[in-house]
Amino acid sequence: MNGGKQKKVIPGTVLFDGDMARKGYALNKMCFSFNSADNRAEFKADPSAYCDKWGLNAQQKAAVLSLQVLDMLAAGGNAYYLAKLGGIYGLDMQDIGAQQTGVTKDEFKAKLVAAGRN
Amino acid sequence: MAKIVGGINVTHVPYIGRAIANNLQQDPYWKPFFDGFPPVRDWLAKVKPDVAVLIYNDHGLQFFLDKMPTFAVGAAAEYRNADEGWGIPTLPPYKGDEDLSWHLIDSLIEDEFDIVTCQEMLVDHAFTLPLELFWPGQHPCPVRTVPINVNTVQFPLPKASRCFKFGQAIGRAIESWDSDARVVVIGTGGLSHQLEGKRAGFINKEFDLMFMDKLVTDPLWVTRYSVPELVELTGTQGVELLNWLTCRGALSGDVTKVHANYHIPISNTASGLLAMQVA
Ligand SMILES: [Fe+2]
Numbered sequence: 001m002n003g004g005k006q007k008k009v010i011p012g013t014v015l016f017d018g019d020m021a022r023k024g025y026a027l028n029k030m031c032f033s034f035n036s037a038d039n040r041a042e043f044k045a046d047p048s049a050y051c052d053k054w055g056l057n058a059q060q061k062a063a064v065l066s067l068q069v070l071d072m073l074a075a076g077g078n079a080y081y082l083a084k085l086g087g088i089y090g091l092d093m094q095d096i097g098a099q100q101t102g103v104t105k106d107e108f109k110a111k112l113v114a115a116g117r118n
Numbered sequence: 119m120a121k122i123v124g125g126i127n128v129t130h131v132p133y134i135g136r137a138i139a140n141n142l143q144q145d146p147y148w149k150p151f152f153d154g155f156p157p158v159r160d161w162l163a164k165v166k167p168d169v170a171v172l173i174y175n176d177h178g179l180q181f182f183l184d185k186m187p188t189f190a191v192g193a194a195a196e197y198r199n200a201d202e203g204w205g206i207p208t209l210p211p212y213k214g215d216e217d218l219s220w221h222l223i224d225s226l227i228e229d230e231f232d233i234v235t236c237q238e239m240l241v242d243h244a245f246t247l248p249l250e251l252f253w254p255g256q257h258p259c260p261v262r263t264v265p266i267n268v269n270t271v272q273f274p275l276p277k278a279s280r281c282f283k284f285g286q287a288i289g290r291a292i293e294s295w296d297s298d299a300r301v302v303v304i305g306t307g308g309l310s311h312q313l314e315g316k317r318a319g320f321i322n323k324e325f326d327l328m329f330m331d332k333l334v335t336d337p338l339w340v341t342r343y344s345v346p347e348l349v350e351l352t353g354t355q356g357v358e359l360l361n362w363l364t365c366r367g368a369l370s371g372d373v374t375k376v377h378a379n380y381h382i383p384i385s386n387t388a389s390g391l392l393a394m395q396v397a
Contacts, residue, residue: 008346012317013354015346017273021183032182034203069314079314079354080177080271084203092133093386097318108319109383115321116382 016078024076027064030054031081040088069100120218120295123165124376124395125303125369126158127333127362128251130174130244131385135206138250154379154391155251161376161393162252167302169215170261171222171288172245173364174306175270177202179242186272187234189284191226192265193219197241209246215262218295222264225291231284241265248306261302270307270358278348279341281360285367292368305365307358309380310351311387320353321388327380329359330392334375337366355387362392372397 007015014020021028030051033039043050051061063071067089072082086096098108134151137143143152179202181187197212223235249259266288269275276284285303292301309329312320329352332339340348340363348357366373376393383389 008344008350010317010346010350012315012320013312013349014315015273015349015354016271021272025183028183032178035179035201037201040203070316073314078183078271083313084178087204093313096313097386100314100318101316111319112321112383112386115319115323115388 014073020076020078022076024060024078026055026057027060027072027075027077028081030056031077031084034084034088044088069096120292120297120299120301122289122292122369122396123167123300123302124161124373124393125305125365126248126252126391126393127305127365128248128391129308129384129387129389130247130306131387131389132202132204132206132243133385134247134251135243138254139207148384150381151379151384151389154377154381157377158391158393159252161395162302165302165395166300167261168299169218169264169301170249170304171218171264171266171292171301171368172248172304172306173266173268173285173288173361174244175358175361176267177242177244177271180240181267181271183272186269187267188269188276189231190234190236190239190267191219191223192236192239193223194237194239197239197245197263197265199242199246200240202242206243209250210257212241212246212249212259212263215264217297218262218292218299218301219264221295222288222291225294226287229287229290231287239265244306248304268361268364270355270360273345275345275357275360277341277345278343278360278363281364282337282341282367285364286370288364289368289370293370303365303368305361305363307361308352308356309359309388309390310353310356312353313355313386315354317353319386321382322352322356323382323388325351326388326390330378330380330390333362333366333392334373334394337363366394369394369396
């Protein structure tokens, strides 16, 4: 894949490139559907059936059902579309940031504030 | 010919929409952000633009991975906002300027920027919230609009140097438009932030402040960095600064700073505001 080209390695970061766009297509397409309130309600009523309807693979479905953002990213999820899934559960960006970095929400928020001080 | 009165760059974050809806402008969390805008509004009242050409990136309202344009130009009589899925209020429609849209399209393609043209285009918070910040509560918005979308979602993104040249071509197009309209160019997004991965919460104040400074005096400075290097320096969403650079490209010659503001954090984002006028 990618013609053997070297990718830049940025710790804790995956660039959402063609490889990821191919891998995560079904998952991202499902999340794109969450622009519709009807679709959000349908997902909420039966998340597992909704994942099947959009053709998620086992890895993607497990990540969605367990609500593990890092797993969704590993399955090809893109942050912009995944945020719409987070919205269904009322998760804001600090909830999502805290989950991914393994800290509490207050600790995550404190880290952001600290970034403004230095 | 039309005249470019200046350019304004500003952060966009969905939760700004909720803060506006809940009147939180003077809440201690939001105050340092919202207090940046009155001087820019005063400047806009003075230079009186008729049209805003607004450069931004869609976040999965209009465009999806099925068809992802690198550069897309709106050519509609009206642009509608819609449900983005994260529970912020949907704002009323914005008036387009089809004459300028088609002049831009003709001129950009003549200039070898083979953009996608959109006679229907939903606009998301990256388009609506900056207009709401500059002209608060004014519905309809007092300026006509032309949205220009830059892909910052799916890599490869356009290079910084390409975005600057695209902005220059936008500037040439506006200045060759047979109209007496006054045009403000707006670029939205950034500054440093990263929403996803173990590096979520990444912010780089030192780089942001340097970028804002250099954007006025030496905009080509940032073109020394590749897009992956910009991601490393500013985060996966900080790279939206490409919209700021595109906006700056549209301002020819020397520019002066009208007003700037910078505050950390708004949501997970280092927020920036920079208004410039052509010297
Ligand atoms: Fe954004």
